[in-house]
Amino acid sequence: MAGWLRALKKTRNIIGKVFSSKVNIEEMEVEEIEEILLRSDVPARLTMNIVDELEFPSRKASRRERLTDMLLKELGEAKTFEWPDGGKPHVIMLLGVNGSGKTTTAAKLAKKAIGLGIKPMLCGSDTFRAAGSSQLKLWSEKVGCDFTGGEMGHDAAGVAFNAVESAIEKQCGIVLVDTAGRMHTKTPLMDELPKMCRSMNKRLSGAPHDVWMVLDASLGQNAIIQARQFNEVVPLTGIIVTKLDGSSKAGFLFSVRSELNVPILFTGLGEGEDDLVPFDANEFVNALFDENGEE
């Protein structure tokens, strides 16, 4: 909980005003509540429903209870990632726009796998930039796991194929394929993603078993627009939201289920290798509104 509280400081600075000890939400003008919710990127449709709901008093529940309830409902039922427990390697491809946190997240996931006794393979398929793959190689040395990468200009699909092959040989339990950052609007780069999938599937039927999009929380609703485009090119099976610790727009998380219908699996709450936690809707909503959270 402490991690969540710290991480959501910025969003709470806006949204938390609804519940701060100085302001009484029960007596607040609904227009003010509406403005606060919209400013932290809570989707407009949900904000409208909340305002409609809060406008009239209820004998059964306080406004705070009703708001919390609506927000939790919007996040839907939680899905947790089931870590693989042996057999063929489970291949996960991480994708997203430039700088969203893919490489760091791949390393964080590898560290988690090691902690669970699962042998990871980190695959650096970012062959766009000279440092793209070496950045992940450094991480593999830091967390202590196998690595397969490609030099700049190499075919990313080939690098991914080799990583899966090597993971099978080395009996790894999980392969984390870090991809190059790409803008959702650049067609040729987007086309590389299904090609990578086909290539991995040739070496191991069913691979990649998961495709997770890494979204930068500081982008707010724009992250949803990006995810929608990626989802059309390669169907996503999970979302990882990074940089929640630096975002004041965490309200966009309430759009993920209705707009994408892809589960949020993990959230990044900092830059360190242990700052990745399974997404927990209750912790998230409670941390948003915690009056005792750090200022």
Ligand SMILES: Nc1nc2c(ncn2[C@@H]2O[C@H](COP(=O)(O)OP(=O)(O)OP(=O)(O)O)[C@@H](O)[C@H]2O)c(=O)[nH]1
């Ligand atoms: N505060 C914070 N910073 C993060 C988090 N995740 C990643 N970062 C930082 O975001 C920056 C970009 O992270 P990378 O992992 O290199 O992002 P990327 O998506 O691989 O970037 P490209 O390969 O250039 O597309 C780095 O400075 C990371 O330390 C997080 O959860 N919180």
Ligand SMILES: [Mg+2]
């Ligand atoms: Mg990267």
